[in-house]
Amino acid sequence: MGQTEDIKPVITRRSMLARAGLTAAGLATARVLGDAAPARAAAWRVPGEDEAHKRTWMSWPHSTTIWGNLLSKIQADIAKLAKEVAKYEPVIMCANGSTNASKARTMCGSTVTVISSVPVSDCWMRDTGPLFRVDDAGGRDAVGLNFNAWGENATSFYGIPASAYDNDRTLAQHLTAYLGLPFTRAGVVGEGGGIEYDGDGTLIATESCWVNNNRNPGKTRAQIEAELLARFGAGKMIWVPGVTGQDVTDGHIDGTARYIAPGVVMVQLAGAVRPDVWTANAQAIHDTLVNATDARGRRLQVLTIEGPDTLPRIPSGQRKNFLSSYMNWTVTNQAVITVQFGDTAKDAAAKTAIANAFGRPVIQLNLDNLYGNGGGGAHCVTMQEPQP
Secondary structure, three states: OOOOOOOOOOOOHHHHHHHHOOOHHHHHOOOEEOOOOOOOOOOOEOOOOOOOEEEEEEEOOOOHHHHHHHHHHHHHHHHHHHHHHOOOOOEEEEOOHHHHHHHHHHHHOOOOEEEOOOOOOOOOHHHHOOEEEEOOOOOEEEEEOOOOHHHHHHHHHHOOOHHHHHHHHOHHHHHHHHHOOOEEEOOOOOOHHHEEEOOOOEEEEEHHHHOOOOOOOOOOHHHHHHHHHHHHOOOEEEEEOOOOOOOOOOOOHHHOEEEEEOOEEEEEEOOOOOOHHHHHHHHHHHHHHHOOEOOOOOEOEEEEEEOOOOOOOOOHHHHHHOOOOOOOOEEOOOOEEEEOOOOHHHHHHHHHHHHHHHOOOEEEEOOHHHHHOOOOOOOOOOEEEEOO
């Protein structure tokens, strides 16, 4: 992939409007199906992340309102990760306008394609981007989860104005329109990092994210579950507790438990650097999953690894808020990309365990600024687009 906008979207009125800059009214005419639209039939499904990808989508952070003087460090980690992913599959980076696109191209290099026509606010593509679906006939569409800045926690936790995330609130439909695909808004609010899916009928989600008045006021767990199952094309939800109010995400699942393949999950039990609340949460998630069966009736195989016991590169006062999670990996067609934290023994053990589980090489990067100052990781800033 080159540095120009060489992705070839389907040319429709919908995608032409997206390139010109959609207004809210224009977007509504672009075959976007609103919240009242029924879910698609079960033949539509969100594939598991271990299935073949067409490419990975990312978004370029540019806002000093969000990042202040940390922006250049976050950009460096995003560029490092993008270049690594691009070794294994195409990467498309969305940047907000030509000036930001130019900087992204300079920092990401020629192997990453940067486009400037899909407006973005920040780097959290897992939470803001669309969930791509496929059907039995090779068709594709996408679903948006109505990102609202993590229940407006970005404002309540960090004082960031809600308006700073305006572009990310509509990113899912703009990106989908750019590709010329049908788009549906889910009837619930949430983020991709708050739910795990195996592509074979089973979802795992943290109650703390979804059954939360900052996202889905007035909705019962049963209502939220029914909507998510319908949109993902799944048949069973496994709810795990999570943690409310301890981080901006209200305890996303993708820092603690991840699918390896249908029927197989991995859980990270907290290392010595994690506060007690996260240690207890990891154990509660583990205990729920070892007693769970999936949509096919299989008892889950639950693999475990341990988090780091030390973060030698991180000042002691910053360690309790550091996302010391090997689990927040991103899966590519040929490798799994995760992190190393400088705890030599735990880094090596995690690399071996993940490689054995996936049967793919594992690359460990130093992404201390993203995981520390950003509080998110490689999975949080990527979204795979499956092969049809």
